[in-house]
């Protein structure tokens with residue numbers, strides 16, 4: 087027959103096993119991973135585009151409905167051309183943070199820095215609408231003849247106290263900070279192909295460097311379904327610098343919008359609540375001076 091001591095011993099053993107099973111070792115000091123409770127955390131989508139080919143298939147009301155269905159409260163939107171962003175923002179100003187993308191007419195990702203009148207175009211749009219960022223723009227390589235324009239872009243961002251959002255490798259990020267050390271930079275796709283260690287090195291060097299993790303979800307969540315050790319390291323070191331995004335650059339991304347948000351919630355679920363909430367919406371909330379609440383969902 088079992089004694090009280092035997093039962094106590096058994097209970098202590100069970101509690102120990104349960105605790106070990108629910109706390110992932112790397113985040114034990116922050117408490118357990120948030121797990122399925124991430125479902126009720128609102129999301130700020132920090133990398134949305136509303137490009138012309140999406141306008142018919144996904145009118146503004148449909149975009150907002152997609153956000154509602156996935157619990158996305160607010161989105162940072164940049165578009166080719168900027169008119170897409172303005173349409174969406176006018177339709178739902180409380181749900182959309184407009185960001186000025188330089189691309190329009192013949193000016194696209196590979197030639198925008200050479201487009202005649204680009205600085206005037208940007209200045210004009212910034213004066214006309216309340217954009218809270220300049221980007222997402224690409225810098226494919228370091229071309230010193232682009233420096234005067236990039237210097238102007240950096241100066242516009244600094245004057246407006248708004249970030250630039252750049253899709254590039256590490257070198258252009260260094261370049262932008264050299265042009266304007268007080269710049270705030272959102273590094274699109276967390277460097278796209280740069281390793282986590284490089285993201286960490288740059289975040290350490292530049293306290294105003296943020297990153298959105300669009301297109302990095304499956305790098306962060308490694309092949310075995312666990313968070314990759316190098317990404318866990320940088321995210322736990324700088325949890326206040328990461329934001330999630332869907333990058334709706336083609337209609338296929340819109341077709342899979344709910345799936346993309348689910349993918350983001352899935353990797354966020356493996357972090358403690360404090361970190362998951364920072365990345366899901368609190369960092370963007372702070373950066374753009376917007377308040378994210380569940381009340382926003384279902385309204386404009």
Ligand SMILES: [Zn+2]
Pocket residue numbers: 222253274275333
């Ligand atoms: Zn991009």
